[in-house]
Amino acid sequence: MxxxxxxxxxxxxxxxxxxxxxxxxxxxxxxxxxxxxxxxxxxxxxESRIFRTIYKEGPGYVPLLQRSSGLWRDLERTTGSDLLTMCGGLTIGRADHPDVQAVRRCAEGHGLDHEVLDANRTRERFPQHAVDDDEVAVFDPAAGVLRxxxxxxxxxxxxxxxxxxxxxxxxxxxxxxxxxxxxxxxxxxxxxxxxxxxxxxxxxxxxxxxxxxxVEVRLITACWWAARDHAAHLPDRLPITIRRHREAGFSCFPSLDGASIKTVPHHLGFPVLGDPDSLPRNASPEFTRAASAAAARLLPGVVPHPIRIGTYAEGFTPxxxxxxxxxxxxxxxxxxxxxxxxxxxxxxxxxxxxxxxxxxxxxxxxxxxxxxxxxxxx
Ligand SMILES: Cc1cc2nc3c(=O)[nH]c(=O)nc-3n(C[C@H](O)[C@H](O)[C@H](O)COP(=O)(O)OP(=O)(O)OC[C@H]3O[C@@H](n4cnc5c(N)ncnc54)[C@H](O)[C@@H]3O)c2cc1C
Incomplete structure (x- = not known):
């Protein structure tokens, strides 16, 4: 023994x-x-995960995120790996959307660097996103993409x-x-x-x-979309994004695979799975149709039919x-x-x-x- x-x-x-x-x-x-x-x-x-410092989930997380950022760099140094690319982060939605408001409150409360862009400025700087006239973007420079x-x-x-x-x-x-x-x-x-x-x-x-x-087991599904202008969707031009829109919501990740960008649709919910070992390996046609409609509406630079679908299990608390x-x-x-x-x-x-x-x-x-x-x- x-x-x-x-x-x-x-x-x-x-x-x-x-x-x-x-x-x-x-x-x-x-x-x-x-x-x-x-x-x-x-x-x-x-393939990718969001790192952000301005946190809508609760301002109490900010010191933990700042410590985590340093430890990601420690792990990179220790192992010679490239794990976190600081491409910046966007939260896009109407100014009165609760998540947009929470992000602004968190940044202001902690004195964190950020920019608030109106719809025109967002379109100029980030044409990868279709933005309505009444929407804004909050840019977090201390955000990035993890592998x-x-x-x-x-x-x-x-x-x-x-x-x-x-x-x-x-x-x-x-x-x-x-x-x-x-x-x-x-x-x-x-x-x-x-x-x-x-x-x-x-x-x-x-x-x-x-x-x-x-701990409730839920299914989270990710979709990859071919980018028409691939260079415009690399991390040096496309930040990680939390997108909130009246028709859809998703998180969006710049291209790491040399061909496509990824979204994780949120507005379709994360269905409860009885057992993590019963994870379906594909998405339903309804899910794929709705995810495609969101990509067609909000991501003008992608072909709105997923080239890859990934399904994952996660544990959620109440x-x-x-x-x-x-x-x-x-x-x-x-x-x-x-x-x-x-x-x-x-x-x-x-x-x-x-x-x-x-x-x-x-x-x-x-x-x-x-x-x-x-x-x-x-
Ligand atoms: C699709 C998706 C997108 C996400 N996006 C983000 C994001 O952008 N940013 C972010 O911060 N977070 C994100 N999250 C959340 C984050 O990825 C998870 O919270 C985190 O990975 C949880 O890790 P874990 O180690 O708890 O679980 P897991 O990675 O599931 O690890 C649990 C491990 O335990 C092992 N195990 C379980 N039971 C046993 C057993 N009896 N014997 C031996 N081994 C066992 C399993 O094999 C597994 O390897 C996302 C999650 C998902 C699913």
Whole structure:
């Protein structure tokens, strides 16, 4: 039987970053994943992710985002990888749209650099977007595009180089308390650990100790569109964009593949999936038609028929803030799940917080709003 001090179950971006941060501080780490690093069945794949600093999800995230930005650069330096391209970010919509207002409030409240462009200025600077006369754009210069598969690989590579033992293709079937810590069963073997970090993404309810946590599995679908003028859709000319329009809404990513740009439609909702393993590998004709109509209406430089569709599972909590902290009622267990569609950009700082919690039982970061007991105590 193998023994290890800290076991991490799940190496999507959250588990991978936690492994990197723990090994950086000299901890002994053993990681398990049912699949290979950077796989496309969970939440941490699909070529690109948005990084932004002006945050509509809550101004309390700004210090976490600023710390995360520095840690992304640390990981790039440590591994020699190119993970984050600062192409800037746009939020486009009517001036009275709640997301446009939230972004402006966040920028003004934190004194963050930003520009507010009227419709004409937006068209001049960003002709890739069709903009109505009553719309504005808020430009965030501290925003960019992340490469998710590479990021997961880089964090795990850094962890392994500092001594972590990685076990891909090791689905954890059972996690049981022992007198000293935990016993983890995978591929017919038992592994002992003093502390377990549960980072299973949308598979949370499959692990017995996490069953009571309110994590709903949802399907998020991404579409890639051929760009007619490819050069105009590269990161040096097309920022990441949150688009809010009366007919549609999506996030939009500049071209990283040399041919197409990506959107993740939001206005069609993120359907609930009973089981992350039942992820459909294609979109319905209705979804594709509606996504095409949005591209035809709002992205004049693309051919509005998707050349690629990707489907992904993500865990959502009722308030759409993650569960990050001690597992209620259990010692030596940290849970990190339910990142609700916006965890990627924050993964390095969440990894740092995970390491703080495991090694010291607390953290200097303000994460009260992520306390897992907020639902169990309600
Ligand atoms: C399409 C899409 C677009 C998104 N866009 C953005 C964005 O632009 N910006 C942003 O910040 N965030 C975005 N997000 C959210 C962000 O990507 C996620 O919050 C983040 O990737 C969650 O990572 P995770 O590690 O929690 O989950 P996952 O990546 O799903 O990782 C969980 C891992 O645990 C493993 N696992 C689970 N159970 C077990 C078990 N029993 N045994 C072994 N292994 C197990 C799984 O195999 C998996 O590898 C997006 C999400 C999606 C799906």
């Amino acid at each position: 193998a023994t290890s001090r800290i076991a991490i179950i799940g190496t999507g971006v959250i588990g991978a970053m936690t492994a990197w941060q723990l090994t950086r501080r000299g901890a002994e780490v053993l990681t398990f994943d049912a699949h290979s690093p950077g796989h496309d069945r969970g939440a941490s794949a699909g 998710p598969e590479l990021a997961v690989q880089a964090a795990l590579h850094a962890a392994e180089a500092s001594g972590a033992t990685l076990l891909p293709h090791h689905p954890v079937r059972k996690v049981a308390k022992t007198a000293r810590g935990w016993r983890i069963t995978s591929n017919g073997k038992d592994f002992d650990a003093d502390h377990v970090v549960f980072a299973p993404g949308p598979w949370a309810s499959r692990l017995e100790p996490l069953r009571g946590l309110p 308030d759409e803030h993650a569960l990050l902290g001690a597992l209620p009622g259990l010692r030596n267990a940290t849970v990190m799940t339910g990142f609700s569609g916006h965890g990627f950009k924050l993964a390095p700082v969440f990894g740092e917080i995970g390491a703080d919690l495991v090694l010291t039982g607390g953290t200097a970061h303000d994460i009260d709003h992520l306390d897992p007991s907020r639902f169990t105590n309600a």
